[in-house]
Amino acid sequence: MSLNRNLVRGRELARTAGDHIADALLGPLTVVGRGLRHHVGWLRAWWKRTPADRRGPALLLAAAMTAALAVLPYGLLLAAAALAASAAWAGRERAAAPEAAPDTAHLKLQAVYAALTPCLTRADDPRPLYAHGGDYTKVFTHWEFDAEGRLADLELDYPAYFPDSEPAARARVEQVLQAKAGRIREYRFVWHEEGNRLRMETLAPLPGITVQPFVVAPGEIVLGITDTEGSDRTIPVDQGGTPSHQPPVVWRTGARTADAHLLALGTPRAGTSTLLRSIALQVLPYADIVVIDGAGTGEHGCLVGRPGVRRVETSLHGAIAALQWAAGETTRRLAALDRARLGGGTPPRSVTRPLWLLLDHPAELSELAHAEGRADPQDLLEIPLRQGRAARIGVVVAEHLGALERIRPVVRATARARLVLGTPGPAQAEAALGAPLEITPPARTPAGRGYARLGAAAPVRIQVPAAPDPLDDDAPADQRDAVIALLPHSDSRTEAPAPTADLVKRPVL
Template sequence: MSLTRHLSRGRDFARTAGDHAADMFAPLALIGRGLRRHADWAKGRWAATPKERRGPTLFLTLAALIGTALLPHGPLFAVVALMASAAWVGRQPKAAAEPAPDVAAVKLAALYAALTPYLAGPEELGSPYRPDGEIKDVFHSWEFDPLGRLTALELSYPVWFTDTEPAARARIEQVLQGKAGRGREYRFDWDEESNRLRLTALAPLSTGIAAQPFVTSPGEIVLGFTDSDGSHRTIPVVQDGVPAQQPPVVWRTGPRSAEPHLLILGGAGTGTSSLLRSVALQALPYGDLVVIDGAGTGEHACLVNRPGVHTVETSLHGALAALEWVAKETERRLTVLNAARHHGIAAPEDATRPLWLMLDHPTELSELAQAEGRTDPQDLLETPLRHGRAARVTVVFADDAEARDRVSATVRSTCRARVVLGPTTPEAAAAALGAPLDIAPAARTPVGRGYARVGAAAPVRLQVPATVDPLDEEVSPQLRDAVIALLPHRDTRIEAPAPSAAPAA
């Protein structure tokens, strides 16, 4: 009993001593807390002060301290005032900040609630999508970037959902894109066998690649650049002033090409004329060029009187004359090439050198011709389009996306290399490219952003190299100089070698 009594008295003494110590050091803790808050306030004020005002502020502070030190009992009064202020500021402990809500949980809950009306089924079937359902039952994995944006999501959907119907898929994709943010592109991977859907936010393509010489073979045209999944090779480029390797979208032209002609669709300001200039600058060292500017905006005036450029026409009369010449030139080339093959001799260079016909907004000339009762310029494209591959004649047709219905059936059927630029919808992109798009387009896109499809391949994302009009003084001088450096001169023309003679029969 004596030992127990002594232990109890020891505990009481320790508790009493602790309480006395706490009471004794409470003022020190109060003042220390206030001094810390004063220091935090001073740091915040110093960080918020502009750099050009920090010098005068520091000078005035030092002057005030020196003035206080020179006063009678000044340092003592300053210390007392500081301690009193610290005790007042530190009298209440800082309230604990409420924990921030889990961004992932909040966004996933909103996404689950948005999907429920579309994926909920009969109650007797026990649908995993219901008002009181659990997210973990349908969302299997997800990722968020540092900004709190959804970048990847894998979810399961009920077996009765009609995942084979495009309309049903489109509704779910629209909901997912709306909740994840319409400012980015998303790829949707539907696994019909396991009833799972994977959403992936695609990284934006680089817009820092300007017009420059590209490492390609003759007959290869770089339409732009895509992500690593859209190309099997990379080429060296200068990106934002730094050497880099980027995967290109390559269009192969020539007599052995399965896609001898190109169709470009896009709205105003989306980069269709920029892509035409890029193709022209790549084609001119090896071939000749005829340009028809149906819009009459002078976007291609930089090509006037350049070596290899036969003509740049902006009027209906000049366009009709140029197209008639191209049609007759195609027929002449076919005759010369057939005669050379028949006699087993090499074809002359004027029949083998590539000829490019570039048309910018020709449907506007078609409307003007219809109003004047003249020949539709698109009717004169029949021969170059049908026989251009054999005659080494390539047609590049660029027009407004809204004018797609006014593009002739011959152009749509023979131009198997296609590009659509600017903001679009999955339905419009599928109609322009001739194949469904497995990517949800972004609501806003930079100039030159779009999608490309070469032949029967799947559509890929595309960023056209910045090829501005060098005569436009409102654009960056660096971009204009890059285009001027690529404009052809007499010493940049590359003569194509004549083909070897075929063996005599």
């Protein structure tokens, strides 16, 4: 047994030694052979690259060098040794170089350039700025990426023949840039027509706040919070228990304002009813209101029976009666102001105290009135809209964005303060605001997010304060408590300031 075991062990040792000897002998030969294949491949590639008229002189030079080596002592031997050494060096095993990570910024910018090419090029352009397979560095003059690697800022040049004065052409380029940079954010596009340059800036999200007492002058209403560029001041606000200063969108009302009425449009569940409650809570301490809920959802039931709330109507009959009273009240106030102006006296408090008409979705009441063959409630708004500024009567209309065509022309003509909430398209935003929007809305927006335009000013971003229905159990408890705290009680109302001589005079409409 021990003899057989020794024989087997001896055979294994001999086999192992033979393998080592074979590796020692064949290893260098394998390396040299791999190097010779590398040289042959290089020589074949060089021969293919060499023009046909130079191949003959190249062969003659190679033959002359071979003959010279053959004449020299040990020339051929030294040449063979040099060839073997070169083949061994070329055939050695090299560690695989790690693949360089692709430059994501370069890939993203090249993708943006390729996407813009169909929009910013023309077939008859002999030297196009944008061409398929071109270089983006020739037209992109500045770019920045955020911490997450997303495109945050981009400045580019575009050809002079691009129709940058046409909204449709602009919208196409803006949509392409938003798609490539990410639809979850807002972007501002600044077009420099004189220099054929476009700047895209990423806008930070607006902070959300709850309705609260705002520090403003009499007759001013805070519609929401905006960017620093959209306001000329800041006000102290409470953000979830943390005090801060934010730039507000302030709507100045009263007899001297040119924007006495407001039209707010929004997509479903965008926050137009919340806007009406926020306005009501801000004006109730010094004004009276009439609320007409055309949707009939009862979202304004928390205002029923409160001091200063004249009526809260949800039916067609009640809405018509309330608007007829408002038209008569407007006429009565104008007559009282005329008598006070002619007699040199002071108008009574019932005339100078502001009155607000808040209409939530009146287009539904208009359709119902049309079906019953009755007068359109919106037609009853003509007198308060046209004469309400002198009588200190303001009108706020909130409606669905898709129902803009069902709003009467008198409402659209006199309501010069505009809001649009939600995610409107370029054409919808321009129709609602009366001016093109230089900001592209994100794919999804929180409730109360939108854009505001007061008078002839440029549209600005806005975040409406959260003012949910306190009877809605699905709303956050802290927001419902904030609304309840602002609801007026019998001892919380104040009188409007006494009118001065210039308020007694009836302004020219």
